[in-house]
Amino acid sequence: MPVAHILGFPRIGAQRELKTAVEAHWRGALDEAGLHEAARALRRRHWQQQRDAGLDFVTVGDFAFYDHLHNLTALVGASPARFGVGPSPGLADYFAMARGTPEQPALAMKKWFDTNYHYLVPELAADTRFALNRDWLLPEVREAQALGHRIKVVLPGPLTWLWLGEAEAGLDKLALLSLLLNVYWVLLAELKTLGVEWAQLDEPILSLDLPADWRQAFVTSYGELAGAGPQLLLATYFGDVSEHAAMLRALPLAGLHLDLVRAPQQLAQFVDEWPQDRVLSLGIVDGRNLWRTDLAAALTTLHAAQAALGERLWIATSCSLQHVPTDLRLERRLEPRIRNWMAFAVQKLDELALLKRALRDGEGSVWRELHVAASAIADRRRAPSTQVAAVRARVAALKPEHARRATPFATRHVAQQAQLRLPKLPTTTIGSFPQTDEIRAARAACKAGTLDAADYRTAMQAEIRSVVERQEALGIDVLVHGEPERNDMVEYFGEQLDGYTFTQNGWVQSYGSRCVKPPVIHGDVSRPCAMTVEWSTYAQSLTDRPMKGMLSGPLTMLFWSFVRDDLPKREVALQLALALRDEVVDLEAAGIRIIQIDEPTIREGLPLKQADRPAYLEWAVQAFRITASGVRDETQIHTHMCYSEFNDILPAIAAMDADVITIETSRARMKLLDAFADFRYPNDIGPGLYDIHSPRVPTREEMTALLDKALAVLPADRLWINPDCGLKTRGWPETEAALTRMVATARAARATLADATPA
Numbered sequence: 001m002p003v004a005h006i007l008g009f010p011r012i013g014a015q016r017e018l019k020t021a022v023e024a025h026w027r028g029a030l031d032e033a034g035l036h037e038a039a040r041a042l043r044r045r046h047w048q049q050q051r052d053a054g055l056d057f058v059t060v061g062d063f064a065f066y067d068h069l070h071n072l073t074a075l076v077g078a079s080p081a082r083f084g085v086g087p088s089p090g091l092a093d094y095f096a097m098a099r100g101t102p103e104q105p106a107l108a109m110k111k112w113f114d115t116n117y118h119y120l121v122p123e124l125a126a127d128t129r130f131a132l133n134r135d136w137l138l139p140e141v142r143e144a145q146a147l148g149h150r151i152k153v154v155l156p157g158p159l160t161w162l163w164l165g166e167a168e169a170g171l172d173k174l175a176l177l178s179l180l181l182n183v184y185w186v187l188l189a190e191l192k193t194l195g196v197e198w199a200q201l202d203e204p205i206l207s208l209d210l211p212a213d214w215r216q217a218f219v220t221s222y223g224e225l226a227g228a229g230p231q232l233l234l235a236t237y238f239g240d241v242s243e244h245a246a247m248l249r250a251l252p253l254a255g256l257h258l259d260l261v262r263a264p265q266q267l268a269q270f271v272d273e274w275p276q277d278r279v280l281s282l283g284i285v286d287g288r289n290l291w292r293t294d295l296a297a298a299l300t301t302l303h304a305a306q307a308a309l310g311e312r313l314w315i316a317t318s319c320s321l322q323h324v325p326t327d328l329r330l331e332r333r334l335e336p337r338i339r340n341w342m343a344f345a346v347q348k349l350d351e352l353a354l355l356k357r358a359l360r361d362g363e364g365s366v367w368r369e370l371h372v373a374a375s376a377i378a379d380r381r382r383a384p385s386t387q388v389a390a391v392r393a394r395v396a397a398l399k400p401e402h403a404r405r406a407t408p409f410a411t412r413h414v415a416q417q418a419q420l421r422l423p424k425l426p427t428t429t430i431g432s433f434p435q436t437d438e439i440r441a442a443r444a445a446c447k448a449g450t451l452d453a454a455d456y457r458t459a460m461q462a463e464i465r466s467v468v469e470r471q472e473a474l475g476i477d478v479l480v481h482g483e484p485e486r487n488d489m490v491e492y493f494g495e496q497l498d499g500y501t502f503t504q505n506g507w508v509q510s511y512g513s514r515c516v517k518p519p520v521i522h523g524d525v526s527r528p529c530a531m532t533v534e535w536s537t538y539a540q541s542l543t544d545r546p547m548k549g550m551l552s553g554p555l556t557m558l559f560w561s562f563v564r565d566d567l568p569k570r571e572v573a574l575q576l577a578l579a580l581r582d583e584v585v586d587l588e589a590a591g592i593r594i595i596q597i598d599e600p601t602i603r604e605g606l607p608l609k610q611a612d613r614p615a616y617l618e619w620a621v622q623a624f625r626i627t628a629s630g631v632r633d634e635t636q637i638h639t640h641m642c643y644s645e646f647n648d649i650l651p652a653i654a655a656m657d658a659d660v661i662t663i664e665t666s667r668a669r670m671k672l673l674d675a676f677a678d679f680r681y682p683n684d685i686g687p688g689l690y691d692i693h694s695p696r697v698p699t700r701e702e703m704t705a706l707l708d709k710a711l712a713v714l715p716a717d718r719l720w721i722n723p724d725c726g727l728k729t730r731g732w733p734e735t736e737a738a739l740t741r742m743v744a745t746a747r748a749a750r751a752t753l754a755d756a757t758p759a
C-alpha cells in the first residue's frame with residue numbers, strides 16, 4: 001500500500017493569519033506568547049488537514065515565523081557573530097537577524113532556487129560554530145505528537161544549507177561541514193529518542209550543476225548521518241537529479257524523493273534496480289502550480305512504478321506546497337468553469353489521498369472522483385479561451401524587426417538627451433512610493449463596494465499629486481507616479497489582461513510576512529484596453545519634469561503568475577510581450593518620454609542547469625525586446641532588475657538593449673558593477689545607492705562611498721542615481737530622509753565632476 005505524504009504545507013494560513021500575527025507582534029500589539037499561540041493554531045489546523053485527507057504522515061518542521069532556512073540557522077546555533085546573540089537565539093534575536101537592527105543590517109535575502117520565495121542567507125565564517133538549539137523544532141515535534149499524529153520531520157539538508165550560505169572571503173564552505181554534521185547527528189538522535197520514524201532532509205541543490213567536491217560531500221555526509229536517528233528520506237526537487245543516480249542509489253538512505261512534475265523523465269533512471277530496502281517517493285502532484293493534477297496520467301505513471309516498487313512506492317507533492325495558495329474553497333468569485341480546473345494546497349492533499357486509494361483499492365473504488373477530475377481536465381483542454389485565433393496569429397506573424405529598435409543605443413542616446421536635457425548623474429526612483437494603510441484601505445473599500453470607483457480614482461490621483469510634489473521638493477530629476485493604484489506590480493496588470501484571472505485569497509509567502517497573490521494565466525493573453533496611460537498622463541500633467549511610465553515586463557508577468565501548463569512558457573511570454581508592447585506604444589503616443597519595463601525576474605526564470613540556459617535566454621531577451629521596440633529613438637526605455645546575481649548573464653542583459661538599467665547593488669556593495677565594467681556594458685546604468693528592504697536610513701557617507709565605487713569603474717556620463725528597488729514597503733519619513741541624502745550625494749558628485757572637467 002503506497003504511503004502518501006507532502007513535502008511541506010503553506011505556513012502563512014489561508015487568510016494570512018501568520019502575517020497578521022507576526023506584524024501585530026512587531027508593532028507591539030501581540031506578545032510573544034500570543035504569537036506562539038497563533039502559530040500553534042495554524043500548525044494544528046494544517047496537520048489536521050493532512051490527517052483528515054488521509055495522508056500517512058503529517059509533516060512537521062515546515063513552519064517558520066519568517067523563513068525555514070533561517071529556522072535551521074537558529075536550530076544549529078549559527079547566528080552571525082555581528083548580531084551578538086550567541087548560539088541559542090530566541091525569537092527576538094531571530095527577528096532581529098531577519099529584519100536588521102539600528103546597528104546591524106539584516107541578513108541578505110535571496111531567491112529560493114527559481115521560485116518567488118526568498119530565504120535569509122546564512123553568513124559563514126571560518127570561526128562559525130554550531131550547537132543544537134533545543135528551543136527550535138523539537139517543541140513542534142512534541143506538539144504534533146501530543147496531538148496524536150504520526151509524523152515525518154522535514155529539515156533543509158546540511159549541504160543545501162551550506163551551499164546557500166555566503167562565505168567570508170577565502171573560506172571554503174565545506175570546511176564547516178563536519179562541525180555542522182555533528183549538530184545534525186545530535187538532532188537526528190534526539191528525534192529518534194522522541195520516537196520520530198522518518199526525517200526528510202531537503203537537498204534541492206542536487207538539481208543544480210554541482211562541483212565534484214560537493215557531490216563527494218553527499219557521500220560522506222549521508223554516510224555519517226544514516227544511522228544517527230530516524231529513517232532518512234532525502235528529498236530532491238525543482239529538477240532532474242538523474243546524473244547523480246548512481247551516487248544516490250549507493251547512499252545508505254531509507255528513501256529518496258524525486259520531482260516528477262519538473263523532471264518526469266528521470267523516473268526511468270531510478271525505478272529499475274532501486275534497492276529492495278529503500279522507498280522511492282514520487283512527486284506527482286505539482287507543488288509549484290495551482291492546476292488540478294491529471295489523475296489519469298498520474299495513475300499511468302504510478303501503476304508502472306508500483307509494479308516495479310511494490311510497497312516501496314510513496315506518492316507525494318513534487319516539492320513543498322508552500323508555493324501554492326492554501327484553500328480553493330475560499331474562492332467565491334472565480335468563474336466556476338476556471339475554478340474547476342484548479343487545486344490549491346488543501347485540494348492537493350485530497351488528490352494524493354485519491355491516488356493512494358486508486359492504487360490500493362483499484363480505480364473502481366474511486367471511479368466517481370476520477371471521472372469528475374477527468375471531466376475538469378477535458379473541459380480545460382477544449383475551453384475557447386485557451387486558443388484565441390487572433391492572439392495566435394499575432395505571435396505567428398512576429399518578425400525579427402519587431403524585436404529591434406530602429407537605431408543603436410549611441411544614436412538613440414543623443415536623440416533622448418536632446419529632448420530630456422537631464423543633468424549628469426540624473427536622479428530617479430524605481431517606481432513605487434509607500435503603499436500606506438490609507439491607500440490599501442481605499443482599495444479594500446473600493447473592492448468591497450463601500451467606496452465608488454470615481455472616489456477611489458480621486459483618492460489615488462490625490463496620492464499621485466502628493467508624490468509628484470514630494471519628488472519635486474526633493475529635487476529628483478526623473479519622476480514616477482508612485483504606483484498607488486497597484487495592489488501589486490503583477491497582479492495589477494493580470495487583472496486587466498484577457499487570458500488572466502485572479503483570486504481573492506490566493507496568497508503565497510514571498511518573504512517574511514510579505515505575501516503575493518499571483519494572478520493566473522489560464523488562456524491566451526491579450527490587452528483589451530490601455531492599462532496605465534490614464535495614470536501616467538495624469539501624473540505627467542502635474543510636472544514639467546519627465547514622468548516615467550511604469551510597466552511590468554513580459555518575463556516578470558510570466559514568472560510571478562501561475563502559468564498555464566498546456567503551452568510552452570516561451571509562447572506565453574511572446575503573447576505577454578505583444579500585449580505590453582501595445583501599452584508602451586500607447587504611453588509614447590500619450591506624451592510619456594521615458595518608459596520603464598521592470599524585469600526583476602529575468603534571473604529567476606533562468607533554468608537551474610547551465611545546459612538549459614542559452615535557449616531560455618534567447619526567448620527571454622526576445623520577449624523583452626518585442627515589448628520595448630515599438631517606440632521612436634527619442635523615447636527612453638528603462639528596465640529595472642533587483643537581485644544582483646547576474647554576472648553570469650550579462651551578455652543577455654546587454655542584449656535586452658534597454659537605454660537605462662537600474663539594478664540592486666547596494667547590499668553586494670557594488671560588487672556587481674565590476675562585472676558590468678569588465679563586460680563593458682554599453683548602455684546607461686543606475687546602480688542602487690541604498691537598500692530599500694530596511695527602514696534604516698543610510699548616511700550620506702555610505703551613499704557617497706557606493707557612488708565613488710561606481711564612478712571608479714564606470715564612466716560618469718553612463719551613470720544614474722537611484723535606490724535599489726521600489727519604495728512601496730517603506731514609510732514616508734525614512735523614504736524622504738533617504739532620498740534627501742541620495743539627491744545631495746548626486747549633487748555633490750556633480751559638483752566634483754564639474755570641478756574636475758577642464759574649462
Ligand SMILES: CN1c2c(nc(N)[nH]c2=O)NC[C@@H]1CNc1ccc(C(=O)N[C@@H](CCC(=O)N[C@@H](CCC(=O)N[C@@H](CCC(=O)O)C(=O)O)C(=O)O)C(=O)O)cc1
Pocket residue numbers: 116435437440441443444486487488489490491510511513514515516517518560600729
Ligand atoms: C518586488 N517583489 C515582488 C515579487 N512578486 C510580486 N508579485 N510582486 C512584487 O512586488 N517578488 C519579489 C519582490 C517581493 N517583494 C514584495 C514586497 C512587498 C510585498 C507586499 O507588500 N505584499 C503585501 C500584499 C500586497 C497586495 O497585494 N496588497 C493588496 C491587498 C492589501 C490587503 O491585504 N488588504 C487587506 C485590507 C487592507 C485594509 O483594509 O487596510 C485585505 O484585503 O484584507 C492591495 O494593496 O490592494 C502584503 O501585505 O504582504 C510583497 C512582495
Ligand SMILES: N[C@@H](CCS)C(=O)O
Pocket residue numbers: 430431432433489550598600640642725726727728
Ligand atoms: N516598479 C516596481 C519595481 C519593483 S521590482 C516598484 O518600484 O515597486
Ligand SMILES: [Zn+2]
Pocket residue numbers: 430600640641642724725726
Ligand atoms: Zn525591484
